[in-house]
Each structure stands twice: as structure tokens, then as C-alpha cells.
Amino acid sequence: MLKKSGTTLIEIMIALFVLASAMIPIASIMGYGGRATSKDARRILAMQLLDKTLRQMLQADYDEIPIGKNIQNGFEGIALGDVTAGQDKGFSFNISLDSEYVNPVKFKYRGVGVNRPTFKADSPVGDDFLPEETISLNDVVIKLTVTVTWNEQQNLPVSVSAMTYRADFQRRTG
């Protein structure tokens, strides 16, 4: 009888040891999951800030958009520099803008000889068109690149960036 009881105790101890050994990596996996979820939340917030900032710039007054590198001062109600976001504004981000004119902007076209005797406005033919021309415009398109930066664990900086163009398509208002 005594011999049998001893065997069961050893069995339970080995089983507990195995279970404990398995639980250590499992606990670490759970911790990894939590950290990854939190990291994803920060990344999603950063992308939301990036998207919002560039969309605001697409709507902003063209003449108010500053030109330069690593611009940190906001304009037209658009937040740049250090901002907080997320639940209870618990996450800190930095939003910076790089902007430059795309010069020159070239547009190709073929004009029409409307004074030609054979010209018909409702059916122009090949001979009615003038040779290819190009107009060059300066300071009418700005390339906007916004970068959102934040710190992950161990102060590791991470960033997301995107770009778009803002054109001064309302410049002839008179």
C-alpha cells in the first residue's frame, strides 16, 4: 500500500512540474499578445492622424500652406508638432510636414485653328489642330509629405508617412 501512495505523489509532482514548465511560455505568449494589441492601437491612431492631417491640408487655403522641411507649427487649424491622442489622450505623437513646390508643372495640349475657313466646331478634323504645345506653371502644385512619429517600447522611434499633392485650382477667381 505504502509503495503505491509514493508512486502517485511522484507522479503528481512530475505532472505539476510539466504544467508549470508549460505555463511559463504561455504566460509570456499572453504578455506578447497584450503588447502587440497595444502596439497596433498606437499604429492605428498614428495612421488616423496621418490621414486626417493630409485631408485637412487638401482642403486648406492654398496660400496658407507653409513651404519647408520638418514643419512643426500648425496652420489653418491643422495640428502639427507634438500631439496626444487615444483613450484619455494617453499616447503621444509628433506630426511633421515636408512641403515643396512641384516646379514647373507642365501641361500638354494641341490648340485649334478656329479661324480656318474649313473649321467646323462640331466636328474638328486633324488639320484643324495646331502643333503640340506645353504650358509651364510655377508655384501651383505643392507636394505634401506628412510623417507621424511615436515611441514604442525602449524609446524605439517608429513612424508612418504618406504624401499627396495640393493644387491651386481655384487661382483664377476673378
Added chain:
Amino acid sequence: MHYLDAKRSGMALIIVLTLATGILILGISYINTIRKQSGRNTIELGAIQADLLAEGLTQIAMLKFKEIPGPLYYAYIAHVKGNTSQPYSVYHGDAILGGKLDSPFNAEFRTTFQLLSSKMYQDMNVKITVEVEVSRPDGEKYQRLIERTVSGSRRPAF
């Protein structure tokens, strides 16, 4: 009796090993799910970039239409009448509105102008279509198509 007890010995160990293996499998599948989720967030950035680039190109196309509307009108009429498509093709030949980007990301884009019901010297209505395909370094591609109708009317100079 003694034979049965000997057969049962080691059962607890087997049960615990089975349970532990089961929990480990669950943990591994959990990690895989999180990894896939992180990849999806990267994909979202590609989609955002494609959309923003398409919006920007739409603005440039609107600028071109506003600067030189007449040549588009006649080029489109000649194109649909079957007289010549060359002027219409020239109007679409700008590098800034159709081509490729290699930096800061890879993208291909195309812009087309289509004349809608218009009367020259009175009004012009144009449908601008911008197609963008952004390629991420991991090979994923994100397409975005924006169609915008622009209406213009001629106003007296004074």
C-alpha cells in the same frame, strides 16, 4: 488488482502533457492571429496612401482643366466623331497625371478626362477619373479609383 493499478500509473502525467500541448497550440494560434492583424494594419497604410495620392492627382487634373479647357473640348469632339484621337491623346500625356512613382513608395497612376454634355463658350462639364495602384514592399497592391465631375460656366469679363 495489482495489474490494474500498474496500468493506471502514469495517467496523470499523460493528462497533463495532453492539456499542456493543447494550451500551447492555442497560444501559438493566438500569436499567429496577432501577427496577421499587424500585417493588416500595414495594408491599411497602403490603402490610405493610394486614396490620398488619387485625391491629389484629381486636384492637379482640375487645375489643368481650368487652365486649358478649350483644347480638351475640341480634342474630345474630334475623338468621338472618329476624325482623330491624337489631340485627345496629347491632352492625356502629362507625366504628372499619368506615370509611375518610385519614391517614397511605388505607384502607378492614370488620369482621364471625359467631356459630358457641354456647350462651348457657355458651359463645360467634365468627368475626371484617376486610377492609382500603390505597391507595398511586401508585394501587396492597393487600387483606388476616383471619379469627379467638374462643371464650369463662362462668365462675362465685366
